[in-house]
Amino acid sequence: MSLKNHWRILKMNVQLILAIITISLALVFYTIGVFSERRSGSLKLRHLGFFGLGLVFDSTGTTIMSMIANALGPTAGIGLHQVTGVAAIALMAFHFAWAVYVLIKGSQKAKQTFHRFSLVVWLFWLIPYIAGLVVGMSH
Structure with missing residues (x-):
């Protein structure tokens, strides 16, 4: 195998590790956001921050995987x-x-029931996360 091919494989391995780390961080941040919102009983700015971090890390990891x-x-x-x-x-x-x-325009009731939607999104998000683990382990 040529040096060029070794370099290509090393680069892909580093990219794969980076993608796995970023997508796993997405899971961590999104999970913290969803369950801390649920536990607090009302949507707060810090929950929005965790949702945003989850979205950024998932998008980044998905881009690297692509x-x-x-x-x-x-x-x-x-x-x-x-x-x-x-x-x-x-x-x-x-x-x-x-x-x-x-957070900006919603009623107090909307802030208190938002966690239901959050849980549905989180559960749906687990489908591609778990599928990615299964696909990755099968290769």
Whole structure:
């Protein structure tokens, strides 16, 4: 194997590790946001911060994973993992925007019941996260 191929493999391994770390940080931050909001009984600015960090880290990790996939060449098609991953990021972005709206203009009741929506988004987000683990372990 040439030095160029060794460098390419090393670069992909570093990218993969970085993607795994960022997506795992997304899980940590989003989980803290969802469950601390639920525990506090009302949506607060700090919860918004955790939602935002989760979204940023998930988007970053997903972008890195996409770069790796593109470097490996054409794929057989778009699978469940890709579809649910894109849907989860879109749902997280909507969740974040809705949280901003609720914090600024929402009623006290809306702030107290927002956690129901947060839990649904978090549960949906777990689908591509777990699918990514399964796909990763199968290779």
